[in-house]
Amino acid sequence: MTHRGESSFGAKQEVSLKLKVQCELCPKMCLIEPGQSGECRVRINIDGVLRTVVYGYPCSINIDPIEKKPLYHFLPGTPILSIATVGCNLHCENCQNWEISQANPEDENISAYFCPPERLVALTKRNNCPSLAYTYTDPIVYYEYTYDTAKLAQSAGIRNVLVTAGYINEQPWKELLKYVDAANIDLKGITDDFYRRVCTGTLKPVQNALIIAKASGILVEVTNLIIPTLNDKPEQIRQLAQWVKVNLGGETPLHFSGFYPRYKMRNLPPTSLNTLEMARQIAMNEGLDYVYIGNLRSKQGENTYCPSCKVLLIDRSGFTILKNQLKDGCCPDCGKEIYGVWK
Protein backbone atom coordinates (compact mmCIF):
# COMPACT_ATOMS: atom_id res chain seq x y z
CA MET A 1 0.00 0.00 0.00
CA THR A 2 1.31 3.40 -0.91
CA HIS A 3 0.80 6.23 1.52
CA ARG A 4 -0.78 9.56 0.90
CA GLY A 5 0.93 12.64 -0.22
CA GLU A 6 0.11 15.85 -1.89
CA SER A 7 1.04 17.05 -5.28
CA SER A 8 -0.18 19.03 -8.22
CA PHE A 9 -0.67 18.13 -11.84
CA GLY A 10 2.62 19.77 -12.74
CA ALA A 11 4.71 18.21 -10.01
CA LYS A 12 7.93 16.55 -11.03
CA GLN A 13 7.60 12.80 -11.06
CA GLU A 14 10.28 10.18 -10.73
CA VAL A 15 11.30 8.84 -14.08
CA SER A 16 10.50 5.19 -14.38
CA LEU A 17 8.82 2.62 -16.51
CA LYS A 18 6.03 2.29 -13.96
CA LEU A 19 3.37 3.70 -16.22
CA LYS A 20 0.33 1.60 -15.44
CA VAL A 21 -1.09 1.74 -11.92
CA GLN A 22 -3.53 -0.55 -10.22
CA CYS A 23 -6.13 0.92 -7.89
CA GLU A 24 -6.80 -1.53 -5.09
CA LEU A 25 -9.55 0.46 -3.43
CA CYS A 26 -12.53 -1.41 -4.80
CA PRO A 27 -13.11 -4.90 -6.19
CA LYS A 28 -12.89 -3.58 -9.75
CA MET A 29 -9.09 -3.38 -9.23
CA CYS A 30 -8.76 -1.06 -12.23
CA LEU A 31 -5.48 -1.28 -14.12
CA ILE A 32 -5.13 2.30 -15.25
CA GLU A 33 -3.10 3.54 -18.21
CA PRO A 34 -1.28 6.88 -17.95
CA GLY A 35 -3.67 9.79 -18.39
CA GLN A 36 -6.70 7.54 -17.89
CA SER A 37 -9.07 7.16 -14.97
CA GLY A 38 -10.48 4.10 -13.29
CA GLU A 39 -14.12 3.15 -13.77
CA CYS A 40 -15.06 5.68 -11.11
CA ARG A 41 -13.78 8.56 -13.35
CA VAL A 42 -12.14 10.36 -10.44
CA ARG A 43 -9.06 8.26 -9.66
CA ILE A 44 -6.52 9.00 -12.34
CA ASN A 45 -3.07 7.80 -13.33
CA ILE A 46 -0.86 10.83 -13.74
CA ASP A 47 2.72 9.95 -14.62
CA GLY A 48 2.51 6.57 -12.96
CA VAL A 49 0.96 7.83 -9.72
CA LEU A 50 -2.66 7.33 -8.70
CA ARG A 51 -4.33 10.63 -7.96
CA THR A 52 -7.74 11.59 -6.66
CA VAL A 53 -8.99 14.68 -8.45
CA VAL A 54 -12.05 15.28 -6.26
CA TYR A 55 -10.33 15.62 -2.87
CA GLY A 56 -11.81 18.75 -1.30
CA TYR A 57 -14.14 19.42 -4.24
CA PRO A 58 -17.71 18.32 -3.49
CA CYS A 59 -20.30 19.03 -6.16
CA SER A 60 -23.12 18.99 -3.63
CA ILE A 61 -23.36 20.31 -0.05
CA ASN A 62 -26.78 20.40 1.57
CA ILE A 63 -28.40 20.03 4.93
CA ASP A 64 -30.92 17.18 4.84
CA PRO A 65 -33.06 15.53 7.47
CA ILE A 66 -31.29 12.34 8.51
CA GLU A 67 -34.43 10.38 7.56
CA LYS A 68 -33.67 11.20 3.92
CA LYS A 69 -30.49 9.07 3.89
CA PRO A 70 -32.50 6.96 4.98
CA LEU A 71 -31.43 6.40 8.57
CA TYR A 72 -34.36 5.79 10.93
CA HIS A 73 -32.43 4.51 13.94
CA PHE A 74 -29.71 7.15 14.18
CA LEU A 75 -30.34 10.52 15.84
CA PRO A 76 -33.93 10.80 14.49
CA GLY A 77 -35.17 14.25 13.65
CA THR A 78 -31.72 15.82 13.35
CA PRO A 79 -30.23 17.70 10.40
CA ILE A 80 -27.22 16.21 8.67
CA LEU A 81 -24.75 18.05 6.48
CA SER A 82 -24.52 15.95 3.34
CA ILE A 83 -21.88 16.01 0.65
CA ALA A 84 -20.85 14.25 -2.53
CA THR A 85 -18.28 14.58 -5.24
CA VAL A 86 -18.88 13.38 -8.78
CA GLY A 87 -18.11 9.77 -9.73
CA CYS A 88 -19.10 6.24 -8.80
CA ASN A 89 -17.50 2.83 -9.13
CA LEU A 90 -20.82 1.24 -10.12
CA HIS A 91 -22.92 2.17 -13.11
CA CYS A 92 -26.40 1.04 -12.17
CA GLU A 93 -28.78 1.36 -15.08
CA ASN A 94 -31.43 2.70 -12.71
CA CYS A 95 -29.23 5.24 -10.90
CA GLN A 96 -31.35 7.99 -9.35
CA ASN A 97 -28.42 10.41 -9.15
CA TRP A 98 -26.76 9.60 -12.47
CA GLU A 99 -26.26 13.29 -13.35
CA ILE A 100 -23.51 13.45 -10.73
CA SER A 101 -22.57 9.81 -10.17
CA GLN A 102 -21.83 9.19 -13.83
CA ALA A 103 -20.32 12.62 -14.48
CA ASN A 104 -16.69 13.47 -15.11
CA PRO A 105 -15.05 16.21 -13.01
CA GLU A 106 -14.39 18.14 -16.23
CA ASP A 107 -18.06 18.22 -17.27
CA GLU A 108 -19.15 21.82 -17.74
CA ASN A 109 -22.65 21.39 -16.34
CA ILE A 110 -21.42 20.04 -12.98
CA SER A 111 -19.27 22.47 -11.02
CA ALA A 112 -17.76 21.90 -7.60
CA TYR A 113 -17.12 23.84 -4.40
CA PHE A 114 -13.69 24.20 -2.88
CA CYS A 115 -14.25 22.70 0.55
CA PRO A 116 -11.30 20.94 2.18
CA PRO A 117 -11.95 18.81 5.31
CA GLU A 118 -11.28 21.68 7.78
CA ARG A 119 -13.84 23.90 6.06
CA LEU A 120 -16.39 21.10 5.87
CA VAL A 121 -16.10 20.35 9.58
CA ALA A 122 -16.39 24.06 10.40
CA LEU A 123 -19.46 24.30 8.17
CA THR A 124 -21.07 21.34 9.95
CA LYS A 125 -20.49 22.92 13.35
CA ARG A 126 -21.64 26.38 12.24
CA ASN A 127 -24.92 24.91 11.02
CA ASN A 128 -25.46 22.94 14.24
CA CYS A 129 -25.49 19.58 12.52
CA PRO A 130 -24.54 16.74 14.85
CA SER A 131 -23.45 14.58 11.93
CA LEU A 132 -21.95 14.63 8.49
CA ALA A 133 -23.05 12.36 5.63
CA TYR A 134 -20.94 11.20 2.71
CA THR A 135 -23.68 10.33 0.28
CA TYR A 136 -25.53 10.93 -3.06
CA THR A 137 -22.84 9.32 -5.25
CA ASP A 138 -20.55 6.96 -3.34
CA PRO A 139 -18.07 7.96 -0.64
CA ILE A 140 -15.87 5.06 -1.68
CA VAL A 141 -14.70 6.86 -4.81
CA TYR A 142 -13.77 9.96 -2.81
CA TYR A 143 -12.22 7.74 -0.19
CA GLU A 144 -9.28 9.93 0.88
CA TYR A 145 -11.54 12.99 1.23
CA THR A 146 -14.06 10.98 3.24
CA TYR A 147 -11.35 9.46 5.41
CA ASP A 148 -9.57 12.70 6.28
CA THR A 149 -12.81 14.59 6.86
CA ALA A 150 -14.28 11.82 9.00
CA LYS A 151 -11.16 11.68 11.13
CA LEU A 152 -11.21 15.43 11.65
CA ALA A 153 -14.96 15.46 12.28
CA GLN A 154 -14.68 12.72 14.87
CA SER A 155 -12.08 14.70 16.79
CA ALA A 156 -14.46 17.68 16.68
CA GLY A 157 -17.32 15.63 18.16
CA ILE A 158 -19.24 15.24 14.91
CA ARG A 159 -20.64 11.83 13.91
CA ASN A 160 -19.94 10.40 10.48
CA VAL A 161 -22.48 8.66 8.26
CA LEU A 162 -21.85 6.77 5.03
CA VAL A 163 -24.49 6.14 2.41
CA THR A 164 -22.88 3.67 0.10
CA ALA A 165 -23.24 0.68 -2.19
CA GLY A 166 -20.53 -1.01 -0.15
CA TYR A 167 -18.45 -1.94 -3.19
CA ILE A 168 -15.04 -1.72 -1.57
CA ASN A 169 -12.13 -3.97 -0.68
CA GLU A 170 -11.76 -5.23 2.86
CA GLN A 171 -8.61 -3.41 3.95
CA PRO A 172 -9.64 0.18 3.04
CA TRP A 173 -13.15 -0.50 4.31
CA LYS A 174 -11.89 -1.51 7.75
CA GLU A 175 -9.61 1.54 7.85
CA LEU A 176 -12.48 3.88 7.07
CA LEU A 177 -14.92 2.30 9.51
CA LYS A 178 -12.71 3.38 12.43
CA TYR A 179 -14.10 6.88 11.95
CA VAL A 180 -17.67 6.03 10.99
CA ASP A 181 -20.69 5.96 13.32
CA ALA A 182 -23.44 4.79 11.01
CA ALA A 183 -24.00 3.60 7.48
CA ASN A 184 -26.85 2.92 5.17
CA ILE A 185 -25.57 0.30 2.77
CA ASP A 186 -27.41 -0.78 -0.37
CA LEU A 187 -28.06 -4.42 -0.93
CA LYS A 188 -29.32 -3.94 -4.45
CA GLY A 189 -30.25 -7.55 -5.11
CA ILE A 190 -29.55 -10.99 -3.76
CA THR A 191 -28.06 -12.60 -6.86
CA ASP A 192 -24.69 -12.10 -8.46
CA ASP A 193 -26.46 -12.06 -11.82
CA PHE A 194 -28.48 -8.99 -10.79
CA TYR A 195 -25.34 -7.13 -9.73
CA ARG A 196 -23.55 -8.03 -12.96
CA ARG A 197 -26.44 -7.18 -15.27
CA VAL A 198 -27.84 -4.06 -13.61
CA CYS A 199 -24.98 -2.58 -11.60
CA THR A 200 -21.75 -3.66 -13.33
CA GLY A 201 -20.63 -5.12 -10.02
CA THR A 202 -20.71 -8.36 -8.09
CA LEU A 203 -22.63 -9.43 -5.00
CA LYS A 204 -19.99 -11.00 -2.76
CA PRO A 205 -17.94 -7.85 -1.97
CA VAL A 206 -21.13 -6.03 -0.94
CA GLN A 207 -22.14 -8.84 1.38
CA ASN A 208 -18.64 -8.82 2.87
CA ALA A 209 -18.78 -5.06 3.37
CA LEU A 210 -22.13 -5.39 5.15
CA ILE A 211 -20.87 -8.12 7.46
CA ILE A 212 -17.66 -6.20 8.26
CA ALA A 213 -19.58 -2.99 8.94
CA LYS A 214 -22.01 -4.70 11.29
CA ALA A 215 -19.21 -6.56 13.08
CA SER A 216 -17.30 -3.30 13.54
CA GLY A 217 -20.04 -2.06 15.84
CA ILE A 218 -21.31 0.88 13.81
CA LEU A 219 -25.04 1.30 13.26
CA VAL A 220 -26.02 -0.37 9.99
CA GLU A 221 -29.23 0.06 8.03
CA VAL A 222 -29.80 -1.67 4.70
CA THR A 223 -31.62 -0.39 1.63
CA ASN A 224 -33.01 -2.51 -1.17
CA LEU A 225 -34.47 -0.73 -4.19
CA ILE A 226 -37.20 -2.88 -5.67
CA ILE A 227 -37.31 -2.76 -9.47
CA PRO A 228 -40.36 -4.27 -11.18
CA THR A 229 -39.56 -7.55 -12.99
CA LEU A 230 -35.88 -7.52 -11.93
CA ASN A 231 -35.84 -8.11 -8.16
CA ASP A 232 -39.47 -7.95 -7.06
CA LYS A 233 -40.32 -11.67 -6.88
CA PRO A 234 -41.47 -12.78 -3.42
CA GLU A 235 -38.82 -15.51 -3.40
CA GLN A 236 -36.03 -12.99 -4.13
CA ILE A 237 -37.28 -10.72 -1.37
CA ARG A 238 -37.50 -13.66 1.03
CA GLN A 239 -33.93 -14.68 0.24
CA LEU A 240 -32.69 -11.14 0.78
CA ALA A 241 -34.50 -10.82 4.11
CA GLN A 242 -33.17 -14.20 5.22
CA TRP A 243 -29.63 -13.17 4.33
CA VAL A 244 -29.97 -9.97 6.37
CA LYS A 245 -31.44 -11.86 9.31
CA VAL A 246 -28.75 -14.57 9.33
CA ASN A 247 -25.72 -12.39 8.62
CA LEU A 248 -26.57 -9.00 10.14
CA GLY A 249 -29.20 -9.88 12.71
CA GLY A 250 -32.96 -9.45 12.94
CA GLU A 251 -32.55 -6.02 14.56
CA THR A 252 -30.99 -4.53 11.41
CA PRO A 253 -33.39 -2.02 9.83
CA LEU A 254 -34.24 -2.82 6.22
CA HIS A 255 -35.65 -0.19 3.86
CA PHE A 256 -37.52 -1.26 0.74
CA SER A 257 -37.34 1.63 -1.62
CA GLY A 258 -39.51 2.36 -4.65
CA PHE A 259 -37.94 2.56 -8.11
CA TYR A 260 -38.61 5.39 -10.56
CA PRO A 261 -37.64 5.14 -14.24
CA ARG A 262 -34.34 7.01 -14.54
CA TYR A 263 -31.05 7.02 -16.46
CA LYS A 264 -30.85 3.92 -18.69
CA MET A 265 -33.88 2.21 -17.24
CA ARG A 266 -36.84 4.20 -18.42
CA ASN A 267 -38.67 1.23 -19.87
CA LEU A 268 -39.92 -0.12 -16.56
CA PRO A 269 -42.83 1.23 -14.48
CA PRO A 270 -42.37 2.67 -10.99
CA THR A 271 -42.67 0.21 -8.12
CA SER A 272 -46.21 -0.01 -6.79
CA LEU A 273 -47.07 0.52 -3.14
CA ASN A 274 -48.58 -3.00 -3.11
CA THR A 275 -45.22 -4.52 -4.05
CA LEU A 276 -43.40 -2.56 -1.35
CA GLU A 277 -45.97 -3.54 1.26
CA MET A 278 -45.74 -7.18 0.16
CA ALA A 279 -41.93 -6.99 0.52
CA ARG A 280 -42.25 -5.48 3.97
CA GLN A 281 -44.61 -8.23 5.08
CA ILE A 282 -42.32 -10.96 3.75
CA ALA A 283 -39.28 -9.48 5.52
CA MET A 284 -41.17 -9.17 8.81
CA ASN A 285 -42.39 -12.76 8.47
CA GLU A 286 -38.75 -13.78 8.04
CA GLY A 287 -37.98 -12.28 11.44
CA LEU A 288 -36.72 -8.77 10.73
CA ASP A 289 -37.81 -6.36 13.46
CA TYR A 290 -37.73 -3.06 11.58
CA VAL A 291 -38.78 -2.97 7.95
CA TYR A 292 -39.57 0.32 6.22
CA ILE A 293 -40.92 1.58 2.92
CA GLY A 294 -39.25 4.47 1.13
CA ASN A 295 -39.88 6.73 -1.88
CA LEU A 296 -43.63 6.13 -1.55
CA ARG A 297 -45.89 7.16 1.30
CA SER A 298 -47.00 4.31 3.52
CA LYS A 299 -48.25 5.05 6.99
CA GLN A 300 -47.18 1.79 8.62
CA GLY A 301 -44.05 1.50 6.48
CA GLU A 302 -42.75 4.85 7.75
CA ASN A 303 -43.16 4.19 11.45
CA THR A 304 -41.08 2.34 14.02
CA TYR A 305 -42.96 -0.16 16.15
CA CYS A 306 -41.73 -2.11 19.16
CA PRO A 307 -40.93 -5.63 17.96
CA SER A 308 -42.07 -7.04 21.32
CA CYS A 309 -45.34 -5.31 22.20
CA LYS A 310 -46.02 -3.66 18.78
CA VAL A 311 -46.64 -0.24 20.28
CA LEU A 312 -45.92 2.76 18.02
CA LEU A 313 -42.53 4.20 18.97
CA ILE A 314 -41.67 6.73 16.27
CA ASP A 315 -44.44 8.28 14.21
CA ARG A 316 -43.13 9.70 10.91
CA SER A 317 -44.67 11.56 8.02
CA GLY A 318 -42.21 11.60 5.16
CA PHE A 319 -38.94 12.90 6.62
CA THR A 320 -40.70 14.55 9.56
CA ILE A 321 -40.89 13.04 13.04
CA LEU A 322 -44.39 13.56 14.39
CA LYS A 323 -43.81 11.78 17.67
CA ASN A 324 -40.90 9.96 19.28
CA GLN A 325 -41.96 7.96 22.33
CA LEU A 326 -38.66 6.20 23.02
CA LYS A 327 -37.42 6.46 26.58
CA ASP A 328 -33.61 6.24 26.68
CA GLY A 329 -33.67 4.08 23.58
CA CYS A 330 -36.25 1.70 25.04
CA CYS A 331 -39.93 1.00 24.47
CA PRO A 332 -41.95 3.00 27.06
CA ASP A 333 -44.46 0.14 27.41
CA CYS A 334 -42.44 -3.08 27.67
CA GLY A 335 -38.94 -1.67 28.17
CA LYS A 336 -37.40 -3.49 25.19
CA GLU A 337 -34.16 -1.93 24.05
CA ILE A 338 -34.51 -0.68 20.50
CA TYR A 339 -31.52 -1.03 18.15
CA GLY A 340 -30.12 2.38 17.34
CA VAL A 341 -28.18 5.47 18.34
CA TRP A 342 -30.75 7.77 19.86
CA LYS A 343 -28.66 10.64 21.30
Added chain:
Amino acid sequence: MTRRKFIHKLVEAGSVIVVGISWLAKNTTPRKFVWAFRVKKYPGSLKPLRDISKQSKWSG
Protein backbone atom coordinates in the same frame (compact mmCIF):
# COMPACT_ATOMS: atom_id res chain seq x y z
CA MET B 1 40.71 -17.91 -24.14
CA THR B 2 41.35 -20.19 -21.24
CA ARG B 3 38.57 -22.31 -19.84
CA ARG B 4 38.66 -20.29 -16.62
CA LYS B 5 38.17 -16.99 -18.51
CA PHE B 6 35.37 -18.47 -20.58
CA ILE B 7 33.49 -19.63 -17.46
CA HIS B 8 34.06 -16.22 -15.86
CA LYS B 9 32.55 -14.43 -18.87
CA LEU B 10 29.65 -16.86 -18.96
CA VAL B 11 28.86 -16.22 -15.29
CA GLU B 12 29.16 -12.47 -15.87
CA ALA B 13 26.79 -12.56 -18.84
CA GLY B 14 24.34 -14.73 -16.92
CA SER B 15 24.36 -12.31 -13.98
CA VAL B 16 23.73 -9.34 -16.25
CA ILE B 17 20.78 -11.11 -17.81
CA VAL B 18 19.29 -12.08 -14.42
CA VAL B 19 19.73 -8.55 -13.02
CA GLY B 20 18.28 -7.06 -16.19
CA ILE B 21 15.23 -9.28 -16.15
CA SER B 22 14.64 -8.59 -12.43
CA TRP B 23 14.93 -4.84 -13.02
CA LEU B 24 12.50 -4.97 -15.91
CA ALA B 25 10.03 -7.11 -13.98
CA LYS B 26 10.17 -4.78 -10.98
CA ASN B 27 9.84 -1.58 -12.95
CA THR B 28 7.24 -2.56 -15.49
CA THR B 29 4.84 -4.15 -13.03
CA PRO B 30 1.98 -1.74 -12.33
CA ARG B 31 2.29 0.05 -9.01
CA LYS B 32 -0.48 -0.81 -6.63
CA PHE B 33 -2.36 1.87 -4.73
CA VAL B 34 -5.12 2.09 -2.22
CA TRP B 35 -4.51 5.69 -1.22
CA ALA B 36 -4.56 8.12 -4.09
CA PHE B 37 -2.50 11.30 -3.99
CA ARG B 38 -4.28 14.63 -4.04
CA VAL B 39 -4.14 17.19 -6.78
CA LYS B 40 -4.23 20.89 -6.00
CA LYS B 41 -6.10 21.99 -9.06
CA TYR B 42 -9.59 20.71 -9.79
CA PRO B 43 -9.92 19.83 -13.46
CA GLY B 44 -13.52 21.08 -13.67
CA SER B 45 -15.21 24.38 -12.95
CA LEU B 46 -15.66 25.77 -9.43
CA LYS B 47 -18.54 27.71 -7.92
CA PRO B 48 -18.79 29.79 -4.73
CA LEU B 49 -20.47 28.28 -1.71
CA ARG B 50 -24.13 29.33 -1.57
CA ASP B 51 -27.01 28.69 0.79
CA ILE B 52 -26.72 25.06 1.87
CA SER B 53 -29.68 24.98 4.22
CA LYS B 54 -32.25 23.60 1.78
CA GLN B 55 -32.60 19.88 1.11
CA SER B 56 -30.67 18.38 -1.76
CA LYS B 57 -32.51 17.32 -4.89
CA TRP B 58 -30.40 14.15 -4.98
CA SER B 59 -31.53 10.85 -3.59
CA GLY B 60 -29.82 9.74 -0.36
